[in-house]
Amino acid sequence: MRDLHLPLNQTQRVRLEAALHELQTLAPAAASAAAVTVADTIPVNHEDNILKGHGTTDQDGEVVATLCGVVERVNKLVYVRTLRARYKPEVGDIIVGRVIEIAPKRWRLEINFSQDAVLMLSSMNLPDGIQRRRTAVDELNMRSIFEENDVVCAEVRGFQHDGSLHLQARSQKYGKLKRGQLLTVPPYLVKRRKQHFHHLEQYDVDLILGCNGFIWVGEHVVVNEITTFNEDQEKLSAEVETFTPMETRKHICRLANAARVLSALGFTLTIELIIQTAEASLSSNVKINDMLGAEFYVQTAETEAKRRADLLGRKKGGAR
Amino acid sequence: MLQSKSFVKKTKQGRVVKVVREHYLRDDIPCGAASCSSCDAAARRLNADAAAILVIDTNVVLHQIDLLENPAIEDVVVLSVVLDEVKNKNLSVYNRLKALCTNTARRFFVFTNEHHRDTYIKEMAGESPNDRNDRAIRVAARWYQSHLGASARVLLVTNDRDNKRKATEEGLNAETVESYVRSLAQPGLLDLVVVPTSGDVTMEDVEDLRPSKRKVIYIEHKPMSEITSGLRCGIYHQGKLRVNRYNPFEAYVGSESIGDEIIIRGRSNMNRAFDGDIVSVELLPQDQWHETKSFIADDDEDDNEGDVRLAPDSADDAPRNTNSTQSTVASVSSRPVGRVVGIIKRNWNSYCGSLEPMPMPAGSGGVAHALFVSKDRRIPKIRIQTRQLGNLLNKRIVVAVDSWDVMSRYPSGHYVRTIGDIGDKETETEVVLIENDINTRPFSTQVLACLPSLPWTLSPEDLANPNRQDLRQVRVFSVDPPGCRDIDDALHCTPLPNGNFEVGVHIADVTNFVHPGTPLDEEASQRATSVYLVGQRIDMLPKPLTEDVCSLRADTARLAFSVIWEMTPDAHIIATRYTKSVIQSCAAMSYVEAQARMDDSRMVDPLTVDLRNLNSLAKIMRHRRCERGALTLASAEVKFEIDSETHDPLDIGIYQIREANQMIEEFMLAANISVAEKILQHYPLCSLLRRHPSPTKEMLEPLLRTASSVGLNLDASSSKALAESLDNAKRDDPYFNKLIRILATRCMTQAVYFCSGDMSLSEYYHYGLASALYTHFTSPIRRYADVIVHRLLAAALDIAKLPPIFQDGPQLTGIADNLNYRHRNAQMASRASVELHTLIYFRTRPVDTEARIVKIKANGFIVFVPKFGIEGPIYLTSKGDKGGDWVVDEVNQKVTKPGANISYAVLQSVMIHMEVVEPQPHRPKLQLTLI
């Protein structure tokens, strides 16, 4: 299985295979029936004037897939939802990115898209929180806001005429992310939800599930809407002395590892699942570093299989 | 269906390289048995009700191939492991086995055990490859037994004692070859079984018959490792051993490392090497390089007979003793002499011959040991064991060689088959054909399927073809030997209004019927030439093509390939044109008829006029050619008159050459040269041409010496000089000039075919014709070379596509080599056939005739009989008496008896008596004695 290059022993292998097989049987038959590969013909009823969406093309009057994925039909629209591919931005998506380059009036961010995304200085709230025109001084001070390799949270603003992707970070919840870990997972594992920012109070941890598959796990930051420039400066200098407590660091690692395990197993990353997995590791006394060992993978797969089976059973029960 | 198994091999290429190869094991390989229902029915070869299915071991194939070829042995499974082993050990046996397996008439089946899932085995630790293969054979045999179950008995036939023991232990049926053959109860078959040499007790009997005691006669061959290291450091030299055709005790090894030929003298120095073997040779110290005096035959009592034979035609046929003359000048010759230390590759074959006469042995269970004498003098006698001595004594038989031990003087072999009675014309003719490797089998059905539907007639498509010109209205005629049925050339000659002549040479359009790549073409390219024997012809192409469809017969429309010139009255070619055509010959004349027409001044019909015009043109062309330096060589071709009933020769005479012959020859030469120019111009790298190398000094030496001894000074510096001095060599003696020309002809090598890409332009030269380029175009019915040239010419004219074979240099060279080989063999065969008929003719007609001395030897001289074209020795002394009181004057080529005032000089005319004698029963030979 992909991304899973683990030294499994014989029993672990059997267990993992059994769990994966279980998952396969649990999945709705429609999902595997709708799976297509490149150059597969997608059966459509030509009479109802279908619209060809992403991942399809017309070949000799037939609708043919150009990607591997699952065929989705929404009214007249037929498209192929890809699984493994780079991030496809949509306006309003919350993403996490990394600063690559500082250019005049803009930052370039790597966000797992086919190009680098652009964050204009003008789409940024200034540290003093005042809405005003950006001056040359502001431009010179850009590096004090974001430097290269900083991890930044932002929102997709839209495409410009030249085809480049623009971001905006005009909110206090966006901005530089510090004191935490950045994970990258395949974007298809992150579903678009109402909520992408999660404050896990029990761990004092913030967890951001970027739509682009970048996941941030870091120390909780108190968002203060009305901090003045001076206060902020003071706070920064004060923070130098306040370290992230050991406990919180461990939580960060545990949650991050939980997300790693789940993504390696190819499970959709939801906040519940991540917490559940982290809890499971705690309850079964798995050390943080052992979470990436073979045994925990197998366990997680089995738990998930059981969970989904239960879910399915409940659904069926409800229907009855 | 596919299973993959990789194994690791180590190969030595200076360093160790790991080679990983895939080995697919399959389960869809059929067993080939008709009684098996589970395997593919299409592959069935073995009979359902066979007494036993034989699984044979490698050693059985290697040593008993003659037995396997006997139709009594059937239902044989040949395992692929056996096939591979045989191929590695002996390629000629492998080819025979391959022929057996592909022959649909025989029930031999190849089972790919190495790729079958159940019969593939891995080499075990500490197991030698041989043991592994033996085990593989046993495993396969067991698989067969369990696969076929009770429906068949599987028998493992092996001569390997160990293998047989193990097989029996494993519960398999196993037998040795002898016991199996014995169980078949066919006594004749037992002769074919090769007795293993290890138990050589029985062989001593025959050794005791000979005066020599059992002792080591030959030096042990050096081991292969020593030979290769010796070759590398230059102590030994490698080359192909060629035994002197006229003296089996002398052989030559052409060595590249020395760049010269190494002479091997005597059987012990030849050390059991056969003609054609690849040997490694060690040079002898220089003081042993001395020469022995040249006697007519060598000093071994076994083969002391100089045979009367047909006069040779070229240096290739003549005995080679070029340096014998130098021996008087310097006792140490410059040519290296060596001895064979090892044989790298054997060239053992089966040979034709007969048994040496011997009394019937008493008792010993009918098994007799006999010595076999090959017809080919280069082959030593071969010891064989037989149970049917009485039957074989006066027969021509085929014998194969098995081994040659250091202890025995002669190699041992076994009887293969009987051809017929000695002296019988058919038998001897067959011997001639076998010896010269001539394929006399009838054409296969696949080949015959390629023929056009008969009777063939000119079709409208042929006429409509824009590349084919209709020349049926032109007065075309052919001139050939009487009775010729395969007419491949015809001529026309039309005066043009401007006083010039249009001369056309029309050659049968064979390539219209023989298409490249067809079985017919393959067969023809293998046969390469028709073979003309006395009263018999072995065709290159099937008879319907040879005698009908292609033959340019009179009053029939035929397809032709034409070369048409415009010539001035003084025979200068103004324009040349090549075209495919349709012709209709108006007369098929013989040379005699044509000559008669030309000579008869009363005849003035158009045909005769054409002939006369052609003849006058030919005369001019011929004259011009001679001026260029073409040699007019002479050979003593004989002609038989054959009894139509008995096919025995009635009369013998020298073939007469008329003006008409020369006329036709002249135009054929011109056509060939024109075509050669055309094809070379278009295909400088892949044309098939014919070259005649200039003779070297040494080759001309005997001629010059002979000439100078009679006071004639020949200038051989160039072909032109030689031609002129030959023209001037005139004496009162009318036959003198011809005799000198015959001797000159003998000094020349033969012309050969070659691929133009293999030589440089200067080497294309044809010495005899003094032409820069030459090829064969004019006889496609009987020569494959011409077929190739036709294709080249057609491609050069854009009429046809060039077949792909011409793009493959090595293959083309291979074809040229085969053409040369076949051509040479065909000549040898016709000469042998003439010799045979000469013998038959003189059997009942002893004759006294005039002969010319052509060579002086220490104990006699060699005479040439002009009337019959034969040559043979005359002894002045009795056998064994070396030289006696005769004194040889090498410089003046004279023998004199000092007391008696008798002397014989070269070219002198003597009267001789010719008679067939039978020194031993059934061994007739022609004897010449001086009167």
Added chain:
Amino acid sequence: MEHVNPLTGFRVDGRRPNEMRQLRGEVGVVSRADGSALFEMGNTRVIAAVYGPREIQNRSQQVNLKEALVRCEYRMAEFSTGDRRRKPKGDRRSTEISLVIRQTMEASILTHLMPHSQIDIFVQVLQADGGTRSACINAATLALADAGIPMKDIVTSCSAGYLCSTPLLDLNYIEDSAGGPDVTVGILAKMDKVTLLQMDAKLPMDTFETVMELATEGCKAIATYIREVLLENTKQLECQRG
């Protein structure tokens, strides 16, 4: 040398003339890459990794802004052949094969859908036993599909040769080095179009056609296999995703 046994019709390694070697394909073997694949044809083993579409690294290479730039790098691992030898990067052979693979893949990738970006294909031969060119193309196809890059069609490649007067499919190293013609064909499997055709020997026209036919058949068989691998992979991903 007899590459096809004249008596049994089997090749030296036990295949029939029209049989391919064992195929094996696996996707997702390089975790850092956007798409990756391992492809085996018998003992020939090739790994391919695809990065992209991603921001163009060297803007000067960009020819057409409206289309993605496809780059390819081919390499032989030092341990890929029997004799371990340092294989210099960018020698003529690898440059040529890189170009061949690039052009072949470019014919199928819908580059216009990914403007302002580049796609990097890295192929490395782990073990060479003839037909590396074909194996590389097949691996690249798998890796591209794995990376979710839109393609017109599945590109597959297979070689065929002509030895002992027999057309042979999928030559291994011994057969390849026998000196006969080696026809490498790449096709768009569904559209039945040829995107690659290479041969460096002389072959009569009609023979060439049969040899090419055979190679095309081979390509189609490979395409079927590749689609199976991809479909299986897609289904698995979808099922696990839940």
